[in-house]
Amino acid sequence: MPFLLLKFGLNKDYPFEQIADLPGPTDLKSHYDVVIIGGGGHGVATAYYLAKYHGITNIAVLEKAYLGGGNTARNTAVIRSNYLTSAGVRFYTESVKLYERLSNEFDFNIMYSQRGQLTLAHTDATVRAFRQRAEVNKHFGGRTELIDRQAVGELVPSLNLDPTGAPILAGLWHLDGATARHDAVAWGYAKGATQRGVDLHQLTEVTGVDIEAGRVTGVQTNRGKVSCGCVVQAVSGLSADVSKMAGFPLPIVAYPLQAMVTQPVKPFLDPHVSSSALHCYVHQTSRGEIVIGGGSDPYPLYGTRSTLELKEGLIASAVEMFPFMSQMRLMRQWAGITDMTSDYSPIMGLSPVENYYLDAGWGTWGFKATPICGVTLAELVASGGKVPDLIAPFSLDRFDAFRQVNETGATAASH
Amino acid sequence: MTERLPLPYGSRIKRDALVSARFDGRELPALEGDTVASALVASGQWVISRSFKYHRPRGPLTMAGQDANTLVQTPAAPNRLADELPITDYPETTAQNISGTLMADRNAIIDWFGRFLPVGFYYRAFYKPFGVWHWWERMIRKAAGLGVANLSASPRYQDKQYLFCDVAVVGAGPAGLSAALKAAEGGASVLLIDEQSELGGSLTYHRFAIDSSAVRSEAETLIANVASHPRIKVLTHALCNGWFTDHYLPVIHGDRLFKVRAKSCVLATGSSEQHVVFRNNDLPGVVLCSALERLINHYAVGPQGGLVVLAGNDQAWMTALTAAEAGLSVAAVVDLRDAPDDAALLAEANARGMTVHIGATVYTARRSAESQSLSGVDIHRIDAQGEVGELIAQHDCAVLAMSAGFMPAYQLACQAGAKLDYDDDRAAFTLSGLPAGLLLAGSVNSTHSLDAVLADGRNAARAALRSMGMTTDVDESVTCAAQVNHPWPLFPHPKGREFVDFDEDLQIKDIVNATRLGYRDVQLVKRYSTVGMGPSQGRHAALPTARLVAKATVRTVSETGVTTARPPVKPEALGHIAGRRLHPHRHSAIADRHDAAGAQWMPAGLWGRPAFYGEPDDKPRHVAEEVTAVRTGVGVIDVSTLGGIELRGVDAAEFMNSFYTYGFLKQPVGRTRYAVVVSEQGVVIDDGVAARLAEDHYYVTATTGGVDRVYREMLRWNAQWRLSVDIANVTAAFSAINIAGPDSRAVLQALGCSIDLSADAFPYLGFRVGDVAGIPARLMRVGFVGELGYELHVPSLFAGALWDAVMEAGAQWHIKPFGVEAQRLLRLEKGHIIVGQDTDGMTHPGEVGLDWAMNRTKHDFVGRRSVDILAASAPIRQLVGFSLDLEAPKPLEGHLVIKEGDIVGNVTSCEISPTLNQIIGLAYAQPDDANPGDLIAIRTEGGVLVQARVEALPFYDPDNARQAL
Secondary structure (H helix, E strand, O other): OOHHHHHHHHOOOOOHHHHOOOOOOOOOOOEEEEEEEOOOHHHHHHHHHHHHHHOOOOEEEEOOOOOOOOHHHHOOOEEOOOOOOHHHHHHHHHHHHHHHOHHHHHOOOOOOEOOOEEEEEOOHHHHHHHHHHHHHHHHOOOOEEEEEHHHHHHHOOOOOOOOOOOOOOEEEEEOOOEEOOHHHHHHHHHHHHHHOOOEEEOOOOEEEEEEEOOEEEEEEEOOEEEEEEEEEEOOOOOHHHHHHHOOOOOOOEEEEEEEEEEOOEOOOOOOEEEEOOOOEEEEEOOOOOEEEEEEEOOOOOOOOOOOHHHHHHHHHHHHHHOHHHHHOEEEEEEEEEEEEOOOOOOEEEOOOOEOEEEEEOOOOOOHHHHHHHHHHHHHHHHOOOOOOHHHHHHOHHHHOOOOOOOOHHHOOOOO | OOOOOOOOOOOOOEEEEEEEEEEOOEEEEEEEOOEHHHHHHHOOOOOOEEOOOOOOEEOOOOOOOOOHHHEEEOOOOOOEEHHHOEOOOOOEEEOOOOOEOOOOEHHHHHHHOHHHOOOOHHHOOOOOOOOOHHHHHHHHHHHOOOEOOOOOOOOOOOEEEEEEEEEEEEOOOHHHHHHHHHHHHOOOOEEEEOOOOOOOHHHHOOOOOOOOHHHHHHHHHHHHHHHHOOOEEEEOOEEEOOOEOOOEEEEEEOOEEEEEEEEEEEEOOOEEEEOOEOEOOOOOOEEEHHHHHHHHHHHOOOOOOOEEEEEOOHHHHHHHHHHHHOOOOEEEEEEOOOOOOOHHHHHHHHHOOOOEEEOEEEEEEEEOOOOOOEEEEEEEEEEEOOEEEEEEEEEEOOEEEEEOEEEEOOHHHHHOOOEEEEEOOOOEEEEEOOOOOEEEOHHHHOOOOHHHHHHHHHHHHHHHHHHOOOOOOOOOOOOOOOOOOOOOOEOOOOOOOEEEEOOOOEEHHHHHHHHHOOOOOHHHHHHHHOOOOOOOOOOOOHHHHHHHHHHHOOOOHHHHOOOOOOOOOOOEEHHHHHOOOOOOOEOOOOHHHHHHOOEEEEEEOOEEEEEEEOOHHHHHHHHHHHHHHHHHOOEEEEOOOOEEEEEEOOOHHHHHHHHOOOOOOOOOOOEEEEEEEEOOOOOEEEEEEEEEEEOOEEEEEEOOOOHHHHHHHHHHHHHHHOOOOEEEEOOOOEEEEEEEOOOHHHHHHHHOEOOOOOOOOOOOOEEEEEEEOOEEEEEEOOOOOOOOEEEEEEEHHHHHHHHHHHHHHHHHHOOEEOOHHHHHHHHHHOOOOOOOOOOOOOOOHHHHOOHHHOOOOOOOOOOHHHHHHHHHOOOOOEEEEEEEOOOOOOOOOOOEEEEOOEEEEEEEEEEEEOOOOEEEEEEEEOHHHOOOOOEEEEEOHHHOEEEEEEEOOOOOOOOOOOOOO
C-alpha cells in the first residue's frame, strides 16, 4: 500500500488543509503581469509553465465559473497524436510526450491510461487516408500502424466487424492513444501554479478588455478592474465572443458537441475505438463506464442543451459497432460548446491587439493539447511575443494567406 | 409458500400464482406480481448487492427503482434494478460485483481498510515510481465497474413511435391524476404517463391521514374518472426519461420508445424521500418510509423482527401507523424534532402503545453477523444541529424506516432549464424558472398535503389550458402548511460510515474533506469525490451534499446549489434509443444483372457498385481482362450512381456560369463541357459533365459521393442569387451506362440508334437526345477512360432493358462489363484525377492542373476570389504523374513523398498498368520537382525509399487521338 495512504489512515484527523490542492478564495490585486482569461486546462497550464520555467508568478487566472468547468470538464478525455498534417502531428506528438510524465511531475495522479486508439476504415478511401496518417505519424516518431481487418478483430474481439452497410476493411492502430482523468489535469496544473504563487480567481468573469493605442492594458471583471502587462485568452467555446471584447473577430463558429456515458461495467474494452463513417467513438473509462461521443449538432449554437436526435443517431452507431451494448444502460448525456475553425486546427499566437495572446479555435481537439499549449503559450508570453516554431502554423493570419492546416480528415468524427 | 399479509394488502401480487425463481443460484419462492426485490424481502433476505467501493452488503432503499443498492445481474445485462424487475420476466438473476458469494464477499475486506482510502485516494497514489501506474491501473479497473456486460447478448427488437397530445402529464399520482382530469374536462387531449404498473402513485401506498378510509374512496373515484375519460390516454409502465426543447419527451414503454410532442406539459413527478445520515445507515433493512409502505401495500410483505421508525416529518408517523395496522411490531418511533406537527399522531401512537423518542435520532445501526443485515439501533438525544448527546435507548429491530424529508424529483424540470433554490424556512429546495407551457404539480412543486396536491394539479391543468387559449379560468388558492424536511438530518460519527451517497460509498467526512482539499464549488466536490456520479445520479445525495458543502465553506445552501441534472432521468437501455437501426441502401436499377454476371460489390456512399466481375481470388486477372476489353474491344460500365442535376429556366446558363468555374454562357446546345466546382475557400470539391439540351436547359453530372453537396450548394446559392432557374436532383430518375472502347460505336449502331453516330455528326464532347434500342436516351461522348465512348442516360425504368440490349448486341464484339477497379486504372492511365482521391480538403485548382478550367474573363464564379489569391501565391505542391519499373516496390496510396528528410507530398493513386507495363501513379510533389524527367523519392512499405520518374500526363495516348475517333 502506498505510503501516503498509510499516513491518512493512521492519523485520526488528518489535516487535509495542509495538503490542499487548491487555495481558498483570495482578493483580486489591482495589477498582474499576466492575466489569463479562462481557468480551464489550457489557462492553468500556461500559468503553471510561466511560473515553473520562466519565473513569472504575478499571474491571475480569471475563471467565470469554477476551475476546469468548461470543456476541460466536458470533453471525452482522448489523447492522441495521429493527425494528418506535419504541423499537427509534430505539435500533438510533443503533447503526448508531456502527458506521459504528468502524474509524476504534478505529484498528483491524472490516471493517464495509455490503452491505444483504434480508428476504423469502412471504405477504401479511408484506408488510403489512414495509410497517409500512419506514415506521417511514424515520420514524427509516433506509434501508428495501418492494420488489416483480421488484426482489428483480434485487437477488439467484442467489435462487430460487419456493421450494416459499412463492413470494416482496416484500422488505424495508434499505440500512443490514451485517456486521462480530465478534471485531474486541470487540478494538477492549478495545484502546481498556485503553489508557485499564481492567483486562481474562480467566479470572476471578465466583462471588458481595456486597450490603449492598440495595446492591452487591463481587464474589467465582475469583481473590479485589473491592470496588466499582457493577456492570454484561453476560453474554449466562447473564443469569438471574448475576442469581440478585445475588438477583433475570430473566424470561429460555435457548435454544441454531445457525449454520453453508460453505467459502469467490468472491463471488456481496452482501446479507444472510433469510426468516422459511423460518426461515433467509444471507450471504457477506468471506472468501467462506456463513453460514447461523435459528431457535433448540425447547427451553430451557444448552448449546452442535450438533444434527442443526436443521441439516437450516436447510440444507433455505437450499437452497430457493439451490438451487445443495446442491453447496457445509458446513465448521463451532456454537451459542450466547441469553437470550430474551417480547417479543424487551433488559432494560437499573436492577435491584432498588442500583448493580447490567443489560444482559441480548439473545437473538439483541445484536451489532448493541454500540456503543449501551456508550454508554448508560456514561451510566447515570456518572450514578449516571439512565436514558438511549434505553433507558428496555427497563427490567426493563416486564414487570410490561405495557409490552413487541414485536419478535417483526422478528427475522430466528422463535425 | 411465502408468508404474506392478508388482503387487502398486496395490490400487485397474485396470491395463487407461484413463480419458481432463483437468485444467485438459490431457490427464491415468489408470486406473480413480485419484483425480484420484493420476493427476496418476502423470503427474509434483505441483502441484494455489494457496494461499489467497500463491498458492504446492501438492500433496497426505495423499493421504487430509485437507488443503486438493488443492482443485480440478469442473463442478458448487468446493472438492473431488482426492485423494478418483474420476477416472471426475470426468474433468474444473480448478485454482481462480488468475489465469492453475496453473503461472503472476499472483497468486503476493503471495508476494513477504508480508513486508508480517503476521498480521492487514487489521485494521491499509485504513480511512484514512474511506470507502476500501468500495473495499478489494471487492478483498479478490475475493482471498478459493477456488473459484467454479456458480450454475446443479441439486440432485442425495439422500435419507436410518435405520439401527439395537447397536454402531457408526467406522473399519475394524486397531482397528475387531478391535473389530467382537469385538463381533459377543459377539452384538451391528455397523455398521462407513469412508470408504475397502476395509476395512483403515492395514493396506492401512503395513507395521508390517520383515518385513511376517506382518502381511499376519494382516490378510487379519481382513478376511475381518469381511467374512463375519453380524452385521456393512459400509459402506465412508461418512463418519461427526458425533457427536450418544446416538450419533446422520450417515453420508454416495453420495447418501444414513444417520442411525444406535447403542446404543454405538466410535471407531476413527485419527490424523492430522503434518508437520515447516521452510522451504518446503509445496512440492509434500513429503508425509506415509502419503501416499507410499498412493501406492505403493493406486495403484502410485512417484515418480521421489529420495526423502528425514524421520523423527520409527520409522514413517517403515518408509516408507523400503517405498519402497526398491518401487524408489524413497532419497537419505537424516533422523531428528530421536538414533537410531531400534528399532535393527534402522538396521541394515536400512544394509544397504540408505541414507544416514542422525541428530539432524538438513531446514531448507530447495528448489524447481525448472520444475516449481514440490521439487528438493532442505538438512539441518542440530539443536543444541537448534527450533534448527539447520551444514549437514551437501544432497540432490536430488523427494519428501520426513515424519512428526513423530500427532494423534488427535479430532473425533468432542470433539464428544461429550471433552477433549484433552497428555502431556508422549509429546509427544502424549490424549483423555479420553467419555460412556457411547462408546469409543476404536487410534491415536485413543494406541496405535500393531499388537498393542496389535488388543487395544485388542477391549477397546473388550468395554466396549461390557458397557455393554449383553452380557458380563462383563474387558479384556486393552494395552501400547504406541511413542513416535511428536517433541516439537518446529518449525524457525523467518530467511526464514520454515515453514508451520504450509497452508490459511491461516500461518508460525511469524504464530502467535508473534499472541501478541505480546496474543492469548494459543489461541481468540484462532485468531480473530486464522485458524489452523485453513480447510477442513481444524486437523487439521494444532492441534498445532504449541498448542506454539508454549504456548512464547510460557510455559504448558504442556495449559493452552494446542486450539480446539473442531465438526461436521462433513469438509466435507459441503449437499444431503446438506437431503435430499429434502419439503414438506407441504394442500388442501381441494373443491380440484378451485375449479380448475375458475378459482380463483387464495393460501397460508394450509400450505393453499392461492382468493383469487378468474377471470383475474388482471381481479382487481378479479372481487372486486367476488363481493362484489355476496353482498350482493345469494348466494355460497358454502370455509372447510374453518378449524380444527375437538371437546371431549367431563362437564367439556367447564368446560374451555371456563376456556380461552375468554366464559361457556360456560350456553350452550344448539343455540347458537353467539363464542370468543376470549388468552395469559397478555393478548394476543388466536385467535378462532372454539363450538357446543354436547350438554351434554357442543362443536364449536369456530379460524382457519386458529391452530388448531395453540389445540389445543396446550388440551392443555397440560388437562394441568394434569386435567378429564374429550377434545380432538380434527378440522380435516381436517370440511370446511365458507359460503353467504351474502339468497338463502342459499332455496338451502338447494332443496337439501333436514331442518332447519326459518325465522328463528324456526333463528335467528341457532343451531346444528343434520341432513341437507342427503342429507349429514349441522352447520349454524351465523353472520355474518362480515354477511348471512344458513349455515356447513355435513360429513365431508370428502362435501364435493365437497355443493359440487356447492349449485352446482346455487343456479344459479337465480346463486350465485357467492367467495374470500378478497371475504371480507376483506365482513367489513371489517362491521367484523369478523381476528386476526393487525388484531391484533399486543401487542393486548389492550380495544384491539380485545372487552372485551364478557371474562366477569368467572366465576371465571377463561386470561389473565384480565393482561387485568384492562391494562383498568385507561390505554389507549395503540384500533383504529378510518376512511373516506376515493374520490379520496383510498388508505392501504395497514402505513402509519402520525401525530400531532404521532410514530407513534401503523398501518393494519391498508384496501379500496375497492363497497357503500359509499368507502375504508374499520381502524387503531390514540390513544384520544383514537377517536370517530366525529375525524380521524386517515395517512402514505400517498410520505409524503403524509391526514386520515381515524373512523367507527362496523360500516360496513355498523349495526343488524345483515341477518344476523339
